[in-house]
Amino acid sequence: MAKPVSIEVWNPNGKYRVVSTKPMPGNRWIDLLIEQDCRVEICTQKKTILSVEDIIALIGDKCDGVIGQLTEDWGETLFSTLSRAGGKAFSNMAVGYNNVDVNAANKYGVAVGNTPVILTETTAELAASLSLSAARRIVEADEFMRAGLYDGWLPNLFVGNLLKGQTVGVIGAGRIGSAYARMMVEGFKMNLIYYDLYQATRLEKFVTAYGQFLKANGEQPVTWKRASSMEEVLREADVISLHPILDKTTYHLVNKDSLAIMKKEAVLVNCSRGPVIDEVALVEHLKQNPMFRVGLDVFEDEPYMKPGLADLKNAVVVPHIASASKWTREGMATLAALNVLGKIKGYPVWSNPNQVEPFLNENAPPPAANPSIVNAKALGLPVSRL
Numbered sequence: 001m002a003k004p005v006s007i008e009v010w011n012p013n014g015k016y017r018v019v020s021t022k023p024m025p026g027n028r029w030i031d032l033l034i035e036q037d038c039r040v041e042i043c044t045q046k047k048t049i050l051s052v053e054d055i056i057a058l059i060g061d062k063c064d065g066v067i068g069q070l071t072e073d074w075g076e077t078l079f080s081t082l083s084r085a086g087g088k089a090f091s092n093m094a095v096g097y098n099n100v101d102v103n104a105a106n107k108y109g110v111a112v113g114n115t116p117v118i119l120t121e122t123t124a125e126l127a128a129s130l131s132l133s134a135a136r137r138i139v140e141a142d143e144f145m146r147a148g149l150y151d152g153w154l155p156n157l158f159v160g161n162l163l164k165g166q167t168v169g170v171i172g173a174g175r176i177g178s179a180y181a182r183m184m185v186e187g188f189k190m191n192l193i194y195y196d197l198y199q200a201t202r203l204e205k206f207v208t209a210y211g212q213f214l215k216a217n218g219e220q221p222v223t224w225k226r227a228s229s230m231e232e233v234l235r236e237a238d239v240i241s242l243h244p245i246l247d248k249t250t251y252h253l254v255n256k257d258s259l260a261i262m263k264k265e266a267v268l269v270n271c272s273r274g275p276v277i278d279e280v281a282l283v284e285h286l287k288q289n290p291m292f293r294v295g296l297d298v299f300e301d302e303p304y305m306k307p308g309l310a311d312l313k314n315a316v317v318v319p320h321i322a323s324a325s326k327w328t329r330e331g332m333a334t335l336a337a338l339n340v341l342g343k344i345k346g347y348p349v350w351s352n353p354n355q356v357e358p359f360l361n362e363n364a365p366p367p368a369a370n371p372s373i374v375n376a377k378a379l380g381l382p383v384s385r386l
């Protein structure tokens with residue numbers, strides 16, 4: 001492809017050249033970069049997914065840092081190009097960075113930033129929304145109404161699943177998985193079973209305390225269990241939500257065999273990454289089990305769906321919008337910009353990437369630190385003592 005033509009330039013005389021491969025919400029991220037003497041170039045090309053060639057053209061001969069997107073392939077080619085252009089800073093505008101070859105970034109000494117925490121609750125809320133939409137057949141019922149098919153209340157019309165007292169299963173009980181679990185336990189009084197490589201101590205404590213509170217109020221207490229295998233969760237849970245990172249251990253975690261052990265009327269939700277589910281196997285399972293329902297925000301061959309999925313009434317599908325609230329997306333843009341700026345300015349790395357609030361306070365200047373650099377250790381970057 002030829003050099004992208006449409007670029008918006010802010011602060012043309014800035015000393016450091018920072019490129020954003022997409023326009024991002026809000027202006028704070030631009031203001032913060034400009035205040036620190038950056039020339040900001042934003043690619044405004046009307047093409048959703050930029051190719052490696054597009055981004056090479058954007059980087060050009062001199063570039064100090066790039067803010068990129070999860071749809072882009074950040075590997076050897078782009079990191080070597082950025083390094084040749086003098087750049088040592090890259091940030092995804094996302095918490096997930098499975099699109100980034102961190103080893104390649106390490107090789108060229110490029111810091112890789114991501115945007116944790118700011119999107120935790122927003123993403124968990126979408127997972128909860130998909131759980132409810134699938135369990136209560138909201139989309140099917142909405143289509144039925146709009147088609148003019150409703151001619152009166154019926155005992156059997158769109159009967160779905162009650163959540164209260166059932167078991168919610170979480171696979172990957174990290175930040176988002178734990179937030180989702182709390183919503184489902186607290187909001188719908190579901191019991192929890194989870195599987196993670198690590199113990200989710202704070203989550204366990206929360207469910208225990210909430211169970212005691214319910215009991216003290218004469219209600220059935222909620223319970224929790226840490227499963228010793230993912231299969232245990234799949235077998236026992238009524239609603240299962242997937243929240244692990246995508247890596248080789250989680251690729252096709254849910255496949256033909258694992259689907260076969262799930263309850264026939266279970267609800268499966270995926271707001272992590274598409275390839276965590278074998279989508280061909282899922283389509284087949286949905287066809288064979290009409291009472292099994294899914295809510296999907298992500299897809300194996302995103303932006304495409306596997307053949308047959310779009311025709312299935314027992315699937316609710318949305319286009320990777322789990323972090324799409326205004327506050328969250330503006331915050332993600334800010335964190336991504338500050339990751340790039342921090343490396344350019346030689347700031348140390350923030351000591352706790354799970355506490356990014358000081359960077360998001362619009363009424364005070366952000367700390368002189370990089371909010372979240374995933375390869376800080378590999379690059380030997382200093383840690384902030386602020």
Ligand SMILES: NC(=O)C1=CN([C@@H]2O[C@H](COP(=O)(O)OP(=O)(O)OC[C@H]3O[C@@H](n4cnc5c(N)ncnc54)[C@H](O)[C@@H]3O)[C@@H](O)[C@H]2O)C=CC1
Pocket residue numbers: 095096097116117119123171172173174175176177195196197198243244245246249250271272273297298320321322323
């Ligand atoms: N759909 C969307 O718009 C969004 C998707 N995401 C996805 O969600 C993922 C999780 O984000 P966070 O909760 O912030 O990350 P996190 O790092 O806090 O949680 C991930 C959890 O997965 C666990 N895990 C890793 N390998 C596992 C395995 N083999 N089996 C079970 N658990 C495993 C980890 O131990 C960790 O607790 C991101 O990496 C991203 O891919 C995140 C935000 C928005």
Ligand SMILES: O=C(O)C(=O)CO
Pocket residue numbers: 070093094095096097119322323
């Ligand atoms: O942050 C991520 O990983 C997303 O998928 C989009 O918010």
